Amino acid sequence: MSVLSVLLKKEFRQIFRNKTILAISFVAPIMQFIVLPLAANYEITNINLAVVDHDRSDLSRQMIDRITGSGYFRLVDYTASYSQAYALVESDKADLILQIPNGFEEKLQREKVQKVFIAVNAINGMKASMGGAYLNSIIASFNRSIVLEAMPTAAPSGIMVTSTAWFNPDMNYKLGLIPGILAFLVTLIGGLLSALNIVREKESGTIEQINVTPIRKRDFILGKMIPFWILANVVFTIGLVLSYLLYGIVPQGSILLLYVFVAVYLVAILGFGLLVSTYCATQQQAMFIIFFFVMVFILMGGLFTPIDSMPGWAQVVTQFNPLAHLIEVMRMVMLKGSSLMDILPHFLAIAAMAVVLNVWAVLNYRKTS
Amino acid sequence: MMHASMGTQGKRPAHLSQLLSFVRKEFRHVLRDRKTLLILFGMPVVQVLLFGFVLSNEVKNTQIIVVDHAKDQASQALIEKIKASHYFTVVADTVPQSGVAAAFRQGKIKAALVFPVNFQNDLLHDGRNTVQVIADATDINLANTIGNYLTAIITDYSRSQQPALAMPYVILPEIRMLYNPELRGAPNFVPGVMAMVLMLVSVMMTAVAIVREKEMGTMEVLLVSPMRPALIILSKAIPYLILSFINLLAILLLSTTVLDLPISGSLLLLLAESMLFITTCLTLGIFISIVTDTQQTAMFVSLIGMMLPTIMLSGFMFPIEDMPYPLQVVANIVPSRWYYVIVKDIMIKGAGFSAVWRETAVLAGMAAFLFIVCVKKFKIRLA
Numbered sequence: 001m002s003v004l005s006v007l008l009k010k011e012f013r014q015i016f017r018n019k020t021i022l023a024i025s026f027v028a029p030i031m032q033f034i035v036l037p038l039a040a041n042y043e044i045t046n047i048n049l050a051v052v053d054h055d056r057s058d059l060s061r062q063m064i065d066r067i068t069g070s071g072y073f074r075l076v077d078y079t080a081s082y083s084q085a086y087a088l089v090e091s092d093k094a095d096l097i098l099q100i101p102n103g104f105e106e107k108l109q110r111e112k113v114q115k116v117f118i119a120v121n122a123i124n125g126m127k128a129s130m131g132g133a134y135l136n137s138i139i140a141s142f143n144r145s146i147v148l149e150a151m152p153t154a155a156p157s158g159i160m161v162t163s164t165a166w167f168n169p170d171m172n173y174k175l176g177l178i179p180g181i182l183a184f185l186v187t188l189i190g191g192l193l194s195a196l197n198i199v200r201e202k203e204s205g206t207i208e209q210i211n212v213t214p215i216r217k218r219d220f221i222l223g224k225m226i227p228f229w230i231l232a233n234v235v236f237t238i239g240l241v242l243s244y245l246l247y248g249i250v251p252q253g254s255i256l257l258l259y260v261f262v263a264v265y266l267v268a269i270l271g272f273g274l275l276v277s278t279y280c281a282t283q284q285q286a287m288f289i290i291f292f293f294v295m296v297f298i299l300m301g302g303l304f305t306p307i308d309s310m311p312g313w314a315q316v317v318t319q320f321n322p323l324a325h326l327i328e329v330m331r332m333v334m335l336k337g338s339s340l341m342d343i344l345p346h347f348l349a350i351a352a353m354a355v356v357l358n359v360w361a362v363l364n365y366r367k368t369s
Numbered sequence: 370m371m372h373a374s375m376g377t378q379g380k381r382p383a384h385l386s387q388l389l390s391f392v393r394k395e396f397r398h399v400l401r402d403r404k405t406l407l408i409l410f411g412m413p414v415v416q417v418l419l420f421g422f423v424l425s426n427e428v429k430n431t432q433i434i435v436v437d438h439a440k441d442q443a444s445q446a447l448i449e450k451i452k453a454s455h456y457f458t459v460v461a462d463t464v465p466q467s468g469v470a471a472a473f474r475q476g477k478i479k480a481a482l483v484f485p486v487n488f489q490n491d492l493l494h495d496g497r498n499t500v501q502v503i504a505d506a507t508d509i510n511l512a513n514t515i516g517n518y519l520t521a522i523i524t525d526y527s528r529s530q531q532p533a534l535a536m537p538y539v540i541l542p543e544i545r546m547l548y549n550p551e552l553r554g555a556p557n558f559v560p561g562v563m564a565m566v567l568m569l570v571s572v573m574m575t576a577v578a579i580v581r582e583k584e585m586g587t588m589e590v591l592l593v594s595p596m597r598p599a600l601i602i603l604s605k606a607i608p609y610l611i612l613s614f615i616n617l618l619a620i621l622l623l624s625t626t627v628l629d630l631p632i633s634g635s636l637l638l639l640l641a642e643s644m645l646f647i648t649t650c651l652t653l654g655i656f657i658s659i660v661t662d663t664q665q666t667a668m669f670v671s672l673i674g675m676m677l678p679t680i681m682l683s684g685f686m687f688p689i690e691d692m693p694y695p696l697q698v699v700a701n702i703v704p705s706r707w708y709y710v711i712v713k714d715i716m717i718k719g720a721g722f723s724a725v726w727r728e729t730a731v732l733a734g735m736a737a738f739l740f741i742v743c744v745k746k747f748k749i750r751l752a
Contacts, residue, residue, distance in 0.1 A: 020662070024669040032677050039681045039692050039700075046690055063540075089547065090718060092710070113539045122546035123717055124557045126426045126510065127688060132544050133517045143540045150538065158527035159447075159492065160499045161520045165506035166473060173509045181677070188673055196665055281404065284577050287668045288408045291573065292416065294676070295566075299420050304686050305554070306511045308432075308479065309425045328476060335507045338474040 003215055007223030015227055025193065026235065029185040033239055034246060037174045037181060047131045049073040050085040050094035057105035059146070063116075066142045067098070072134045082119075089121050096120050096131050167252075167335045178247055179330035180303035182239040187323050188294050190232040190266055194273030195286040197224055203282055221362065225270045232266050233259075252337030258330070261343065265326050265350050271357035272322070278364040297323035325350050387596060391604035399608045409574065409612060413566045414619045420562040421628040425554025428456045428514050433480045434472050435462035439488035447500075450526050451482070456518050473505055480504045480515045548717055555628050560712035561685025563620060564705035567643070568650045569671070569679055571613060575654030576671040577664045578605045584664055598747035602740070606651045613647045614640075633719030642715065642729060646708040649736040653704070656739050659746045683709050707731050 016022060049067070053060050068075045076094045079085045088094035099117040101107075108114040118135055122128040168175045201207040210220060240258075243249040251258060273290065280286040300307075300314065301323040307315055318324045325346040332338035340347070400406060433451075437444050451457055460478060461468075469481045483501040485491070491498035502519050504512035549556040579601075582588040591601060617640070624630045632639060654671065661667040681687060682700040689700050700706050707728040714720040722729070 018663075018665075020666045021669060024666065024673060028669075028674045035696070035699075036677060036681050039687050039696050046688075090720060091724060092714075108538055108540070113541060115541045115543050118542050118544045120544060120546050122549040122552055122556075123713060124685075124688070125549060125552035125554060126514075126557075128546060128549075129517065129552060130513065132546075133521075136542050136544070139540055139542050143538065147538055158497060158530075159523055160497060161523050162499055162501050163516050163520075164501060164503045165512060166503055168506035168509070168512075171506055171509055171512070176507045176509055184677065188676065192669070192672060196668065200665065282402070283664050283668065284581075285405050285408060287573060287577075287672060288405070288412060288570075291569065291672055291676070292408075292412050295416060295569075296419065298680070299562075300423055302508075304680075305424050305426055305558075306508060308511065309427045309429065309554070310423050314423045331507045332474065332476055336474050336505075338476070342475045 004219045004223055007215070007219060008226060011223055011227045015231070025189050025231070026238075029189060029235060030238060030242070033178075033181060033185060033242060037178055037247070040173050040177045045072055047073050047096055047127075047134070048076045048094045049096050049098060050076050050088045051078050052080070052082050052085050052097065052099040053078060054102040055100050055104035059105035059108065060100045063100070063139070063142050064098075067135065067138050070134070070138050072131075072138075086119075089119070092121075094121075095127065096135065098135070174247060175249065175335065176331065177303070178243050178249060179334050180301070180327045182236065182243065183323060183326040183330050184294075184298050184301070184303070185239065186232050186236050186262070186266070187269055187297065187326070189235055190228055190269040191273045191276075191294060192287070192290050193228045193231065194225065194270045195276040195280070195290050196283050197228075198274065198277040199280050199283050199286045202277075217362065217365065221274065221365070225267075225274070228270055228273075229263075229266050232269075233262070236262055249334065251334045253333035253339065257340055257343070258333050261329050261333075261347060261350070262326070264347070264354055265322065268322050268350055268354035268357055271354060271361050275357055275361035275364065278361055294323075297321050300324065301327050303327050319349065320353075322350060322353055384597075384600065388600050388604055391596060391600065392607045395604050396608045399612065409570070410616065413570050413616050414623065416566045417559065417562050417620045418623050418627060420566075421555050421559045421624060421630070424558040424562070426510060426514060427552065427554065428511070428518050430458045431456060431480070431511075431515060432460045432478045433457050433482060433515075434469060434478045435459050436466050436469060436481060436483045437462055438466075438486045439484045441489040443489035443492055444484040447484075447523065447526055448482075451519070451522055454518075454522055456522075469503065478505070479508075479511060480519070482519065555624075555630050556717045557685060557713075559624050559628060559630055560716060561683055561709050563624075563712055564646075564683050564685070564709040565679050567613065567617070567647060568703075568705040568708070569676060570616075571609065571647050571650035572654040572657065572671045572675065573668070574609045574612075575606060575651045576657045576661075576667040578609075579655060579658035580661050580664050580667045583662065598744050599740075602652075602655055602743050602747065605655060606648070609651055610644070610647060613651075614644065617643050617647070630716070632716050634715035634721065638722060639712070639715045642708070642711045642725065642732075645729065645732050645736065646704060646711070649704045649732050649739065652736055652739040652743060656743050656746075659743055679703060679705055682706060685709055701731075702735075704732060704735055 051064055053064065064075075067073055073096070076088060077085075079088070082097065082099055085094065085097045085099070089097060097117075097119040099119070101115065101117070104114055104116070116139065118132065120128040120132050165171050198207070201210070240251075240255075272293070276286055276289045276293075280289060298304075300310070300318050300321055302318070307318050307324065310318070329343050329346050332343055435448055437448065448459065448462065452459055461472075466483065472478045472481070481503040483503065485499065485501075488498055500523060502516055504515050506512045546552060579588070582591060596604075621632065621636075621639070625632060657667050657670050661670060678699075682689070682696070682703045683705040684700065689697055689706065692700065711725045711728050714724050718724075
């Protein structure tokens with residue numbers, strides 16, 4: 001036990017000695033945590049619209065006013081032809097084209113049905129389908145209002161849909177994102193710190209010195225892991241406090257449950273870092289491997305794009321992605337108030353990963369040393 | 370001293386041969402370390418390919434729950450209609466409403482659809498009724514998309530049940546999706562992922578290049594050699610530039626064949642722009658290498674410091690024009706933000722140089738600025 005405490009003292013001294021590393025591993029994530037959620041804004045209010053109005057009637061003008069008055073669209077230009085409007089889309093000045101055909105008002109009176117043509121820049125599928133849906137519903141509501149004007153007795157008919165947003169009634173995009181960003185930062189710091197540390201001892205040759213001492217492997221590895229485990233927990237705690245102070249997020253579920261899960265999760269991630277370090281000879285290799293996996297973890301973690309939207313095989317892969325479990329559990333406990341029973345499958349998965357990764361790392365470490 | 374005696378004519382070739390021999394030396398360093406080389410070649414290509422397949426915002430087989438208080442013909446018909454679409458999987462129906470909250474908390478479902486009692490009767494007698502869609506808004510993207518899809522299916526069904534007679538005037542919007550008619554994820558995400566991966570990998574490759582020599586003490590040797598700082602910097606960057614070029618070719622080949630994303634514009638222009646972008650990022654890496662003292666610091670700056678900002682500020686996850694103004698300014702100094710626009714324009718839209726000259730100028734300016742700063746900073750260390 002005393003060997004372990006001596007090792008811990010050594011590791012902590014090394015960590016606190018290097019002020020630059022300490023500053024980067026605390027200040028950079030905290031800055032990002034404060035600033036970057038502001039980038040996430042899917043309340044799309046700046047859809048640039050180009051209008052080609054071949055009709056130039058009262059009705060077409062009313063409809064355009066209704067659209068621009070909705071607050072979602074910004075009228076960029078009235079163009080005389082579709083090809084001019086298309087050029088605006090090509091140069092990214094417009095996202096959407098609305099084309100109203102010649103004789104729109106007159107034919108609507110006569111033939112009862114008229115088409116308007118909408119073209120959407122669909123490279124960003126998300127923005128395109130949202131923009132298209134907004135425009136559709138504004139035109140539908142405009143349609144209803146002109147019907148009511150013509151026949152005041154006509155009541156709206158058909159099946160109406162009302163939407164309710166649970167767990168986030170204001171549809172605040174940041175609410176869903178912040179727990180995920182915190183999960184990512186804790187993962188990146190824990191994984192990178194533990195992977196680089198042992199490789200550095202390898203690279204500088206100091207690991208040989210430790211190998212010839214009577215220090216047991218178990219103590220050596222615990223001595224490496226415990227400081228990073230504590231550091232990552234500190235970052236996590238700062239993140240929780242900041243998300244309350246800055247964004248008013250109060251965990252709906254048990255904070256204790258959250259900490260218990262993160263405690264096990266960090267053992268898994270530190271074990272992963274350790275595993276990477278046993279396979280690498282230089283710090284550069286370890287950095288690239290950690291980069292590769294953390295990037296895969298975050299982009300396949302369900303934070304930026306839903307796991308449901310991934311192909312079937314990828315959804316199976318995400319079962320083995322520790323970060324996907326953490327992001328889901330953070331959202332469940334913090335926003336939905338899920339209980340231990342609710343998150344049990346994730347808990348078991350993470351516990352299994354923690355065991356497998358650490359055992360694998362220790363076995364592999366013995367072989368190479 | 371030696372150079373002066375060789376006269377002005379001999380100066381350039383002398384520098385050139387110096388540079389070449391240094392480039393050769395750096396190349397040998399890179400090639401000798403087989404494991405790192407394998408990582409550097411395989412990693413970016415695998416990432417772009419993987420993320421090209423995986424990233425998408427489509428809704429498919431999303432699990433929902435149906436609470437059918439009516440259980441009449443109309444509600445059943447509508448449920449069948451929803452089941453028939455490949456967008457949703459109904460995991461359970463006719464539960465008591467209290468089960469909905471539990472299902473959400475267990476993370477089993479993403480949305481619930483609630484039919485009121487007398488669903489059909491209301492429709493027959495009043496001509497209207499209401500369905501409630503409850504979405505799990507902890508993922509706003511998904512909640513919005515699910516809401517849109519369900520509304521579209523229901524409206525469609527409603528329209529098919531009661532033809533035009535109810536509406537004296539009908540304005541039918543006809544929507545065409547330009548460039549990406551099937552709304553696939555790849556046309557948006559592949560350029561974004563390319564920008565992000567190439568940038569981070571390029572920065573990380575050179576970030577340790579000079580600081581490693583400092584750490585190992587070989588820097589002294591380099592400094593007493595007649596090499597100029599600019600040439601040392603160039604010789605550090607060139608092997609990685611060539612390596613990145615090969616990676617780039619592999620990425621483009623795979624995105625054309627495997628991801629089914631042909632290059633609509635000029636391949637030559639795309640390659641040239643890509644090399645400019647990679648040069649900018651390699652120079653940024655060298656800058657990090659010059660201002661840091663240890664490899665670990667350089668790695669922390671280039672990975673912890675840059676990874677998340679690059680993902681979030683490149684513009685392909687979150688549109689830059691919707692960000693708050695100060696953040697737009699920050700996004701503008703992220704090189705991948707400009708390259709993403711360039712790739713999207715050339716590769717997907719098939720635009721020419723006239724469409725991307727501004728972005729090109731910004732990248733070239735960044736590269737020149739970083740290079741000058743590197744040379745200046747490097748000299749200070751020499752003194």
